[in-house]
Each structure stands twice: as structure tokens, then as C-alpha cells.
Amino acid sequence: MARNLVAGVDTSTQSTKVRVTDAATGTTVRFGQAKHPDGTTVAPAAWWQAFREAAEQAGGLADVAALAVGGQQHGMVLLDATGAVIRDAMLWNDTSSAPQAAALIEALGAAPAVGDEPQDVVARGKQRWVRAVGSSPVASYTLTKVAWVAEHEPEHARAIAAICLPHDWLSWRIAGHGPASEGGDARLDALFTDRSDASGTSYYDAASGRYRRDLLALALAPAFGERVEIAAMADPTQPIDTSAAPQATALAERLVLPTVLGPSQAAADTADPAIAGGEVDGGCLLGPGGGDNAMASLGLGMQVGDVSVSLGTSGVAAAIAENPVYDLTGAISGFADCTGHYLPLACTINGSRILDAGRHALGVDYDELAELAFAAEPGAGGITLVPYFDGERTPNRPDATASLTGLTLANTTRENLARAFVEGLLCSQRDCLELIRALGARVDRVLLIGGGAKSEAVRRLAPAILGMDVTRPATDEYVAIGAARQAAWVLSGAAEPPAWQLTIEGVETGEPTPEVYRAYAKARG
Known part of the structure; x- marks a missing residue:
């Protein structure tokens, strides 16, 4: 056979x-x-x-x-x-x-x-x-x-x-x-x-x-x-x-x-x-196998300079770096990847569940949450959500809770609240990106994956909050793909893993809104 x-x-x-x-x-x-x-x-x-x-x-x-x-x-x-x-x-x-x-x-x-x-x-x-x-x-x-x-x-x-x-x-x-x-x-x-x-x-x-x-x-x-x-x-x-x-x-x-x-x-x-x-x-x-985040990066075919932002139960920003990355504050995990490089990684406990909290609070589904968010201006009329619902790992605040700040009688609308939930999720991931960038790791391309990436609101607002274009691979089982790619590599005996084609559904672009992230950084302290 x-x-x-x-x-x-x-x-x-x-x-x-x-x-x-x-x-x-x-x-x-x-x-x-x-x-x-x-x-x-x-x-x-x-x-x-x-x-x-x-x-x-x-x-x-x-x-x-x-x-x-x-x-x-x-x-x-x-x-x-x-x-x-x-x-x-x-x-x-x-x-x-x-x-x-x-x-x-x-x-x-x-x-x-x-x-x-x-x-x-x-x-x-x-x-x-x-x-x-x-x-x-x-x-x-x-x-x-x-x-x-x-x-x-x-x-x-x-x-x-x-x-x-x-x-x-x-x-x-x-x-x-x-x-x-x-x-x-x-x-x-x-x-x-x-x-x-x-x-x-x-x-x-x-x-x-x-x-x-x-x-x-x-x-x-x-x-x-x-x-x-x-x-x-x-x-x-x-x-x-x-x-x-x-x-x-x-x-x-x-x-x-x-x-x-x-x-x-x-x-x-x-x-x-x-x-x-x-x-x-x-x-x-x-094959040797690997940790799920490293396997996902192999499944995505990530190279040095790529950063994946995965929005699942948790949020994970992972970069491929040629050399070890040491964060002496302990905020960034200095993991290895599955190819011989390194995988500096920041993980937030709160991921796409932030959107679920917003949906439940407003009594809407995902599409309706997106429609409300798009009807508001960047910055949600001055409302900022710091989304530490279950405590947080990045930053390390295990006993924290979420907070909404900047509420007034004039700006407390369903539209602004929906926008604040989406922006809060994305700003928490921007925190992770900034930590990785500050350690000297290259951030040339952002790949947005995970269940949270299915949200139209997240996809469309991500470039504005993250400050750069966002590449959106097709939704797939990237950990299993990475494991299969490693198995094929072991089978081939080649020096490099097989060059499988990654399907890209689109590249999201948008005007950066740095003032939103600045307000978030001030609110979270």
C-alpha cells in the first residue's frame, strides 16, 4: 500500500x-x-x-x-x-x-x-x-x-x-x-x-x-x-x-x-x-507531537515575523522568533515551537467569552451585537470595558473583575455598550501584541483564528484596534493540521516540513484608532 x-x-x-x-x-x-x-x-x-x-x-x-x-x-x-x-x-x-x-x-x-x-x-x-x-x-x-x-x-x-x-x-x-x-x-x-x-x-x-x-x-x-x-x-x-x-x-x-x-x-x-x-x-x-499552540502555528505555516491571535475560551497571541525571548517580568511565556524556533506567547484567560457576556447583557445574538457595535463611533462614546471577568493572566491579576468606566446618562446606549465589549476584547489582545513587540520579536503579519474570529464585529474592528492589517485564514482545525504536517515531515525525512497551502479567506484593513487603546490602557492601569 x-x-x-x-x-x-x-x-x-x-x-x-x-x-x-x-x-x-x-x-x-x-x-x-x-x-x-x-x-x-x-x-x-x-x-x-x-x-x-x-x-x-x-x-x-x-x-x-x-x-x-x-x-x-x-x-x-x-x-x-x-x-x-x-x-x-x-x-x-x-x-x-x-x-x-x-x-x-x-x-x-x-x-x-x-x-x-x-x-x-x-x-x-x-x-x-x-x-x-x-x-x-x-x-x-x-x-x-x-x-x-x-x-x-x-x-x-x-x-x-x-x-x-x-x-x-x-x-x-x-x-x-x-x-x-x-x-x-x-x-x-x-x-x-x-x-x-x-x-x-x-x-x-x-x-x-x-x-x-x-x-x-x-x-x-x-x-x-x-x-x-x-x-x-x-x-x-x-x-x-x-x-x-x-x-x-x-x-x-x-x-x-x-x-x-x-x-x-x-x-x-x-x-x-x-x-x-x-x-x-x-x-x-x-512523530514527537507538540503543545497545542505550537502545533497550531505549524498548521498555519507561520514563519519568523508572524503572530497568531487565537480567540477561543482564552485569547492567545503567539509569535515565531528565531532566538529565545526572555521577558524578565514574567508576562510573556518563553516557549519553544515545533520547528526548532521559539514561540513567545501571551495568554489571556478571557477570550471570546467577552462577546458572550455582551450578548447576554444586551439580549442579542452575535449578528445583532455586531450591528449595534457598528452603529457606535470608535471609543464607544467614552465607555471602556476592561474585560477581566474571570480574573486575568495577562496582566497577572487572578483576583480581578471586569469593569465598565466612562458611563454617563448621554452615552449609555446599547450601541456604545456593544462597541465597548468588542473593543475591550481586542484591546486585551493588543496588550499581548505590545508585550511581544517590546521584547524585540518581529510583528510583520497578524493571523486571526479561533471561534471568536467568526464574529463580524471582531473581524472588522480588529485592524483599527491592533493597528495593522489582519490576515484571516479559513476556519479549520489548525492543531490537528499541524500534527498531520509534522507526521508528514517525519515520514518524508526532509529537512523542512511539507509546504502545504494555507487558505486565506481575506485580509481585513481599517484606519487605526490609537486613541481607543490609549483610553483602555488608562482604564486598566
């Missing part, structure tokens, strides 16, 4: 999607999707069930020659020595570990300042984390969740034999591995990942390509009643002294962490032929 079909898998927060794809053209051949349970903690077995259902919907994977998995970032999957899941996975949107994130920052910041480091402990700690692993811990990241388990479920922490991420675990299962019978080999050593997803853990440094087991020991110390106090920290890129926590250090050293594969490197194992590739000579190759 000709080796011309590949599969891209997207195991996201909401569902698993399987896209069987023509490796030469990138054209969809078959597609399947199955939902995940709601919640911020999920049993990984639900992902496996959803994958099997989605693969069956897609007509099966027996004729697929290569497969890769893109997945929700930061989710913590803990395995014991038999390969069994110790507890439900804590997902990126589980914010229980906010206190642990703060404590980890303070732990690195506690050592005296060196050179021109800030005198403030928290600011100093954030800088050191950024220099160590590219990003400063927030509740989303895996290491903070490990620290939460160590503090609240020490018996679970002490049982950890391996830590992996959702895409790592699903790839491992597709390779035919899983919990071993008594006395059997769980093949934890077969776990693999890629640098994009590993870079979102807070214990992997993508610039040097190494895990920071000392930082894992720091997080695990409470499970043993131990404490690491850092007396000096001249160079955050070098391991800290964790000898005061011998049991946590020993555990961190023996933990199995997934092997980090290169961008187009095949895993050592092929897929279980009962799952994929059973009709293909040589079986189905498994």
Missing part, C-alpha cells in the same frame, strides 16, 4: 480530533471527533476513549503511515512504577496551584540580589525563573501542580515514577504501552515528548535542551517534610543546591521524564498495529 496518508491528532481540553490527511497536499481525507469530560481535572482514560472513538469516526487508522499528537499544554499526568495513573490529571485551567506558583517564585527570589537584580524578592524570583526555564511559574504550569500534589497529597507525590503531559501520555498509549501486569515492564522509558510542550512545564529549559531536576526537587520537597532554602544564586541557568532535601532530590533524580525528540524525529516505537498502521509496511511512525 502506498505510504501517502498521515494522521494528526488534537487532544484538546474539550475533545479529541483525528484528521487523516494526504501527506503530499495536506488535504483532509477523513475526520473524527469525540468529546472529553468537562472540568479542570480529568481521568486520562477519558482521552484514550475519546481518541479511539474519534479514530473510528475517521474510518480507522490502519492505512496511516505516520501519526503525531498535538495536545493541551501543562496538564500533569502522574504515573507510578507500573505505569498506572496515580490521580486524575490536573489541566492547564486548574488554578488550585496559584499559592504554589507564588511560593516557587519566592523560593528563587529569596537568595540575595546579585549585580543589577531587583531588590524586590518577587521581581527577583520571576527574573531568575525566566532565565532558568524561559518563563516564570503561574498556576497553569505543570511544576506548580506537582508542588500542589506534594503539599496536599504527599502519598501520591512519593509514589510518582514518571511525569508526563497529555500529548506524551496519549502518544505512549498509541505506541501500545500502558499499565503493566504485576512483575511486568511498564516501559516508562518509552515516554517521549517535544521541546514545545516540554517548555511549558517550568522544569525544562528549551534553550539548553535539558530538564531541571533540581527545580522538580524544590517542588517535591513538601512531600517529605523537607524544605529547600537557597542561600545564593549567581547563575539561574545552573542547578540549585537541593542537598537539604535529600529524599525529594533522590525522587527527582530517579523520575522518568519523557525523552525530548527533535522537530522531525520519529519515536523509537511505531504505533501499535492494532491502533494504527496495521496495513502499512513498516507500520505507522510516531
